[in-house]
Structure formats: structure tokens, C-alpha cells
Amino acid sequence: MTTHKIENAEFTVLTVKKRRQCTLDDVLNYGAQFVSFFNECLNAFTGLTRLYMENLRFVESDFVSNIFVTCKRLNYLGFLNCDTQKRLTLQVEHAQLSELSMVNCRFYKVELKWLPRLTRTTFTCWMDFEELPLSFGHVPLLEFLNLTNVGLSRHKMVMLSTLLCETHIQELRLGFKCEKIWVQPECLSERLASAFHRLRIVSLVCIPEGSDLKWTNFILEAAPSLEELYMSVIDHPCEMIIDPKMRMELSLSENKGVEWESPRPHFKHRRLAKLVIFCFVNYMVSYVRRVMIAAVNLKDVYLYDRLACSKCKHMAVFKPGRLPRAKKKLKAMKKLLAQGIESAPRIHLQTHSEMDADHAARIKDYLCS
Structure with a gap:
């Protein structure tokens, strides 16, 4: 994984409890477990091509940005019911990402600033916000x-x-x-x-x-x-x-x-x-x-x-x-x-x-x- 010689590597985070069963303590606990695992295995995560996560709340507001920085080979990234403890403006820049999915997430703002290979985007359920917290920058292939x-x-x-x-x-x-x-x-x-x-x-x-x-x-x-x-x-x-x-x-x-x-x-x-x-x-x-x-x-x-x-x-x-x-x-x-x-x-x-x-x-x- 460190040498990036694996063509396709997918990592999926599934939680014991489903989304509607999760309490605040559950998503905080699941988020802390993932962050700990991620930090211990940074070299492995640099080789990922697909990453999917669900039911995670991150205490460190910059952790989501770290995913984009660390996982440079990603072509797919999916979030379900994820957010940060503090309201976050997520500015996304990534050279390889072609598909991004955010479902039932509560990021304060998501700015897709520079994604030259992005072709597909799913963004659903922004009920917590008065207006759609999504904007597009350089996405020429969307x-x-x-x-x-x-x-x-x-x-x-x-x-x-x-x-x-x-x-x-x-x-x-x-x-x-x-x-x-x-x-x-x-x-x-x-x-x-x-x-x-x-x-x-x-x-x-x-x-x-x-x-x-x-x-x-x-x-x-x-x-x-x-x-x-x-x-x-x-x-x-x-x-x-x-x-x-x-x-x-x-x-x-x-x-x-x-x-x-x-x-x-x-x-x-x-x-x-x-x-x-x-x-x-x-x-x-x-x-x-x-x-x-x-x-x-x-x-x-x-x-x-x-x-x-x-x-x-x-x-x-x-x-x-x-x-x-x-x-x-x-x-x-x-x-x-x-x-x-x-x-x-x-x-x-x-x-x-x-x-x-x-x-x-x-x-x-x-x-x-």
C-alpha cells in the first residue's frame, strides 16, 4: 500500500448500530475509533482508491480535510451520517477524486474548490441548514x-x-x-x-x-x-x-x-x-x-x-x-x-x-x- 503498487484498494467503515439507532455517544465513539486507526495506518491509507464511512462524528474539525490530503489516490469517497463536532467549512481539493457522495451529513459548508477529475456528486439532506451548503469551483468534468x-x-x-x-x-x-x-x-x-x-x-x-x-x-x-x-x-x-x-x-x-x-x-x-x-x-x-x-x-x-x-x-x-x-x-x-x-x-x-x-x-x- 505504501508503494502504491496495488491497483485498487477499498476500505469500508460499517458500524454495529444503524444510522437511526445511533446516539450521540455512539457516533463520537465510532469517530474516535476510526481516527485512531487512521492515524496508526497512514501509510496504508495513502494507497486507498475507494473509502466509504458511515455514522462517524469527528472531534478534530480538520480531520476530514486530512483524509483528502493523506489519501491522494482516492477516486471514490463516500460519507453517510458523518459530521464534525464543531461546524466546519470543508474546502475540497483533490487531483484524482472522480466520485464524491455525502448523504445525511452535517458539514457547515462544502466547497468543491479544485477537483479536475470529478464526474459524479451526490449531496442529500441538508435539513439542519436554511440553504444548501454546497458550492462548486473547478469541476470541469462533472x-x-x-x-x-x-x-x-x-x-x-x-x-x-x-x-x-x-x-x-x-x-x-x-x-x-x-x-x-x-x-x-x-x-x-x-x-x-x-x-x-x-x-x-x-x-x-x-x-x-x-x-x-x-x-x-x-x-x-x-x-x-x-x-x-x-x-x-x-x-x-x-x-x-x-x-x-x-x-x-x-x-x-x-x-x-x-x-x-x-x-x-x-x-x-x-x-x-x-x-x-x-x-x-x-x-x-x-x-x-x-x-x-x-x-x-x-x-x-x-x-x-x-x-x-x-x-x-x-x-x-x-x-x-x-x-x-x-x-x-x-x-x-x-x-x-x-x-x-x-x-x-x-x-x-x-x-x-x-x-x-x-x-x-x-x-x-x-x-x-
């Missing part, structure tokens, strides 16, 4: 970004034009965990166009049920290279907090949607080829038609019936699927969707059992964000 959060009433909306103005991502995944939409729809600007001009795939995951979907059109208008648009519109009773008193205590918003009206009602999109909606219901007809009219080269529209995870489907509050089953009614629905649209795309109204293989591979992500 292709994929996954942002997921439970939107609270006190959270500031995220301006994607500001966040991504220095990037050229190709795939964007935004997860809402069935709660408040935390993205601010924006009118087309030079900065937004610059951030989205290479965007090819967008996934909008676990949008709360009943939401007006018109706000998503701002992404379509700002991303001329967009080819595929996926979204799931679903409430997860097994994960959501339903009790009104508890929702109020946690600052969960009752007004989950966001309103936005395009100043360009007649804009046309030339590249979008595929629209996929999981958990399609009748109120989305007008939205689908609007996309079909705008996307003049749209080839396929996949509208799937309501889906459920293994826990939700057994709960009394779970709502069954709503797509018509009779062929006559399915034909009528397709006719309604395509009415008056020249060169209408192929419309697929399908149940879970009829799911396209490519979509089935994505389904886990679209059920749990």
Missing part, C-alpha cells in the same frame, strides 16, 4: 449531480443557475422525498442557459402528489440538449410524517408546491425524445399535452400507473392505481392526450408488470429518493 432533500418551511429555495453556473453537467437528479419543492423555477437567463446547455437527462424524484407540474418547464426551456425527462409523483406513507402536530413541530410545509408560469408559452424544444412519468393520474393530462406540444421531436411518452414500495402497498392509506384497465378506455385516454397534436409521439400507458427493462432498472431510485 457530469452527474444528485441533490435530494426534505424541504422545510424555513429552507431557502435553491437557485440552480447560481449553484451550477461553473459546471457543465449532463445528468441532473433532484429528489423531494414527497415534501416541499425546494427548487426555485427561473426565467431563462444567460447564467441558467450556460449551466444547462449540456444537460441531457433530468430525473425529478418523489414530487409530492397533487403538485402542479408546470414549474418543471423552466428546466425544459433552459436545456436545449435535453433528451430524456423522468419524474415520479408519489406520496410515501411509510416514510412520511402524517400527524399534523408533528409536522408543525418539524417545520414541514403544508404548501408543498411551487407556482410558475412561463413567459414563453409557445416555446419549442427540438431534442427531447422521451418523457417518462411514474404514478401518472388524470390531472397530469394537461401537463403531458403541454410537453408534447412543446417538444416537437418527442418520440415516446411512458405513463406508468401508481407504484409502491414493499411497505407502502400494505398500508391502509396507500391509494391504488388509477389508470384504466379496459382497452377501450386506454385507447380513449391516448386519444385525449394526442388530440390536435401533429406528429404525436407514441404513448405508452402501462402498469408496473409491463414496465420497460430500462425503466425497471431505475425503479428503486424513483420509489425511494
Whole structure:
């Protein structure tokens, strides 16, 4: 390991207790054990290519920075439920790192300053902070970004034009965990166009049920290279907090949607080829038609019936699927969707059992964000 002659070396830190079982003493203890082990084996850690850690709290605020300094060969680094005892602004510079994942972490700020080989970033759940504690510097190869959060009433909306103005991502995944939409729809600007001009795939995951979907059109208008648009519109009773008193205590918003009206009602999109909606219901007809009219080269529209995870489907509050089953009614629905649209795309109204293989591979992500 010291001579760096091992091509691939992965180290994974798993704790005895799972994340939701851990107390403050547990994460402090796990963090101290790891720091001790790390300091005793510095030469070995210099040879690591992949490092994953979970449920660790570091007393020494600069220890996380030491990981980036010591592990110079890392191409993947993952944190789950990790933080420092004192609030930390983490400035990340690394010559080799290509993938960084931070899930349920509580670093005060994360500044990705200089990562010339970074291609994939996952950053989820910043509930402890009013605004997204993430910024990008020199990340010229960044292709994929996954942002997921439970939107609270006190959270500031995220301006994607500001966040991504220095990037050229190709795939964007935004997860809402069935709660408040935390993205601010924006009118087309030079900065937004610059951030989205290479965007090819967008996934909008676990949008709360009943939401007006018109706000998503701002992404379509700002991303001329967009080819595929996926979204799931679903409430997860097994994960959501339903009790009104508890929702109020946690600052969960009752007004989950966001309103936005395009100043360009007649804009046309030339590249979008595929629209996929999981958990399609009748109120989305007008939205689908609007996309079909705008996307003049749209080839396929996949509208799937309501889906459920293994826990939700057994709960009394779970709502069954709503797509018509009779062929006559399915034909009528397709006719309604395509009415008056020249060169209408192929419309697929399908149940879970009829799911396209490519979509089935994505389904886990679209059920749990």
C-alpha cells in the first residue's frame, strides 16, 4: 500500500448500530475509533482508491480535510451520517477524486474548490441548514449531480443557475422525498442557459402528489440538449410524517408546491425524445399535452400507473392505481392526450408488470429518493 503498487484498494467503515439507532455517544465513539486507526495506518491509507464511512462524528474539525490530503489516490469517497463536532467549512481539493457522495451529513459548508477529475456528486439532506451548503469551483468534468432533500418551511429555495453556473453537467437528479419543492423555477437567463446547455437527462424524484407540474418547464426551456425527462409523483406513507402536530413541530410545509408560469408559452424544444412519468393520474393530462406540444421531436411518452414500495402497498392509506384497465378506455385516454397534436409521439400507458427493462432498472431510485 505504501508503494502504491496495488491497483485498487477499498476500505469500508460499517458500524454495529444503524444510522437511526445511533446516539450521540455512539457516533463520537465510532469517530474516535476510526481516527485512531487512521492515524496508526497512514501509510496504508495513502494507497486507498475507494473509502466509504458511515455514522462517524469527528472531534478534530480538520480531520476530514486530512483524509483528502493523506489519501491522494482516492477516486471514490463516500460519507453517510458523518459530521464534525464543531461546524466546519470543508474546502475540497483533490487531483484524482472522480466520485464524491455525502448523504445525511452535517458539514457547515462544502466547497468543491479544485477537483479536475470529478464526474459524479451526490449531496442529500441538508435539513439542519436554511440553504444548501454546497458550492462548486473547478469541476470541469462533472457530469452527474444528485441533490435530494426534505424541504422545510424555513429552507431557502435553491437557485440552480447560481449553484451550477461553473459546471457543465449532463445528468441532473433532484429528489423531494414527497415534501416541499425546494427548487426555485427561473426565467431563462444567460447564467441558467450556460449551466444547462449540456444537460441531457433530468430525473425529478418523489414530487409530492397533487403538485402542479408546470414549474418543471423552466428546466425544459433552459436545456436545449435535453433528451430524456423522468419524474415520479408519489406520496410515501411509510416514510412520511402524517400527524399534523408533528409536522408543525418539524417545520414541514403544508404548501408543498411551487407556482410558475412561463413567459414563453409557445416555446419549442427540438431534442427531447422521451418523457417518462411514474404514478401518472388524470390531472397530469394537461401537463403531458403541454410537453408534447412543446417538444416537437418527442418520440415516446411512458405513463406508468401508481407504484409502491414493499411497505407502502400494505398500508391502509396507500391509494391504488388509477389508470384504466379496459382497452377501450386506454385507447380513449391516448386519444385525449394526442388530440390536435401533429406528429404525436407514441404513448405508452402501462402498469408496473409491463414496465420497460430500462425503466425497471431505475425503479428503486424513483420509489425511494
